[in-house]
Amino acid sequence: MVNLLIGPKGSGKTQQMIEQANSQVKVCNGNVVFIKKTHRDTASVAFDIRTICMDDFKSIENIDEYIGFLYGMYSSNHDIECVFIDGLLKHADISLENVPEFIERLKKVSRECEIEFYVSLSATKDELSGIDMADCTLLN
Numbered sequence: 321m322v323n324l325l326i327g328p329k330g331s332g333k334t335q336q337m338i339e340q341a342n343s344q345v346k347v348c349n350g351n352v353v354f355i356k357k358t359h360r361d362t363a364s365v366a367f368d369i370r371t372i373c374m375d376d377f378k379s380i381e382n383i384d385e386y387i388g389f390l391y392g393m394y395s396s397n398h399d400i401e402c403v404f405i406d407g408l409l410k411h412a413d414i415s416l417e418n419v420p421e422f423i424e425r426l427k428k429v430s431r432e433c434e435i436e437f438y439v440s441l442s443a444t445k446d447e448l449s450g451i452d453m454a455d456c457t458l459l460n
Contacts (some may be wrong), residue, residue, distance in 0.1 A: 322426050325440040325459045326448065333440040334361055334406055336459075340438060341365045341404045350401030353393065357410040374411050386412040387425050394433045404438045416443060420450040427455045 325333050325340075338354070338361070345352045345368045353370045356362065362371050372393075374380065376441055394400055408414055414422055419441065420422050438459075441448070445458070 321430055321436050321455055321457065322423060323436070323438045323457045324423075324448075324451075325438065326443050326445060327410050327460060328444070329442040330372075333442070335364075337404050337406045337438060338364050341369055341402070344360075344402045345369050348401045350399040351397060352402045352404070353400055354404045354406065355411075356406040369456050380412050382413050383418060383422050383425065385416070387429065388424070390426075390429055394429075394435065400433070400435055402436045402438065406440050408439050408441050409443070416447055419443075419448065420452070423451050423456065430455070 325336060328331055334356075340355050341352055342365065342436050345412065351370060352368070353372060354362075354365050355372045357372065358375050359373045362373070365371050376390065380386055390403070405411070408419070408422070409416070423439075426439070429435065430437055
């Protein structure tokens with residue numbers, strides 16, 4: 321399952337994602353991962369959550385490499401249950417044009433690895449009209 325949190329920049333999506341991750345870590349049997357662009361605003365993420373800052377992985381430059389990164393993360397830890405990706409459009413040259421493809425591939429990873437994804441995007445619902453919402457939930 322892929323859960324989407326959308327809204328304009330500055331609407332509090334990051335804080336909502338952090339609160340959701342902190343809640344999930346209390347109820348998940350497996351591990352929770354929080355992926356964001358920078359090290360900023362990570363202090364309020366619970367200690368039990370594995371925080372990954374994509375600025376530390378500058379060689380990940382496109383969707384193929386990003387999906388490979390997610391598979392690699394899972395292959396090293398099969399206990400990952402939830403992955404939060406904050407500010408997706410800031411990662412690996414992902415744009416509104418290729419978000420539908422990325423979400424489809426994320427749904428495939430979700431099915432294959434039994435991982436629930438939470439993704440925040442600075443976009444409107446209209447801008448994401450190309451996304452097949454099957455196996456997706458809009459959180460707001």
